[in-house]
Amino acid sequence: MNDVSIVAPDGGEVIELGPARVRILEDGGTTAHRLGICEITLAPHSDGPPQHRHAQHDEGFYVVSGTVRFTVGNTVRDAPAGTLVMVPPGAPHTFANLGDQPAVMVNTFTPDLYVEYFRDLRDMIAKGQEMTAQKTIEVMSHYATTPATDFA
DSSP: OOHHHHHHHTSSEEEEEEEEEEEEEOOSTTHHHHHSSEEEEEEETEEOOOOOOEEEEEEEEEESSSSEEEEETTTTEEETOOOOEEEEETTTTTEEEOOSOOOOEEEESSGGHHHHHHHHHHHHHHHOOOHHHHHHHHGGGGGTTOOOOOOO
C-alpha cells in the first residue's frame, strides 16, 4: 500500500536562508522523486538568487500572495498573486520581491533534484559561511544549474 503525505499548515521542514524562508512540503520521498514542492516566503525588498539555468529539471512558481518580479534573460515581468510561472530546463531566470509586504510562492521541481539545494545552503550557513552570490552559484552547480550571463 502506498502512503499518502499530508503536510499541515505548520508542518514541513523549514529552512531560513537570509531574506527567504523555505518550507519543504514534498522532498520527493512520496513521489518516487518525480516531484518536489516548497513554499518560499520572500521578505520585502529582497532579491532572489543570481540569474541561472537548470539543465535537469523544470521549475514552477505559483504566487500565493504579494507580487514577485521575475527576470528571464533581459525580460522583466511582475507576477501578482494568482500567477503561475513555469521555467523549462535551459531558461535563464531569477526573482525578487520589490514590494513592502512578504511574497509567498509555491515552488515545484520536476524531478525533485533541486530540493537538496536548499538543504545544502542551510548547511553552508550553519558552518558559518556567508551566503554570497558566488557561494550560491557554487552550491547550484551540484544540481546541474549554472549562472546565466548570456541570454542567447
